[in-house]
């Protein structure tokens with residue numbers, strides 16, 4: 107995979123009338139050859155968000171997950187496409203119910219798999235493996251500028267979130283991972 111070419115193809119696909127479907131075609135084609143994605147962007151060694159492209163209408167990054175990492179329920183308020191290039195992401199799908207949320211579905215994504223999430227989707231994500239997971243995440247908007255919500259994992263209380271808050275969570279997972287390895 108050529109990373110610049112991949113980003114360019116996504117930008118072009120995003121101009122069409124059904125941008126999400128066109129972009130996931132580009133993404134699916136890329137992660138169908140996961141070894142090539144790994145060769146292009148590297149084996150994950152820490153949790154993080156590595157931004158390939160960011161504009162008002164499109165954000166592309168690789169998200170890497172430490173072993174057994176968990177991310178609490180959150181929304182994006184824009185469409186999202188996910189493609190796994192190494193490891194596994196387990197998604198629980200949630201929906202709003204009265205003044206809280208309830209789980210209603212699950213999707214296990216393995217290497218080579220893709221998933222499309224609608225604008226109003228809420229999901230929580232975990233890496234169930236004892237090794238790192240890596241996925242390319244593509245959003246139909248500026249992921250880092252948009253104010254949105256996350257829900258406390260224990261109480262399901264809704265809180266404010268944005269790209270910086272999510273990024274901070276990935277950073278804390280690295281500290282936990284390093285601490286776990288040291289003990």
Ligand SMILES: [Fe+2]
Nearest residue numbers: 180181182229
């Ligand atoms: Fe997400």
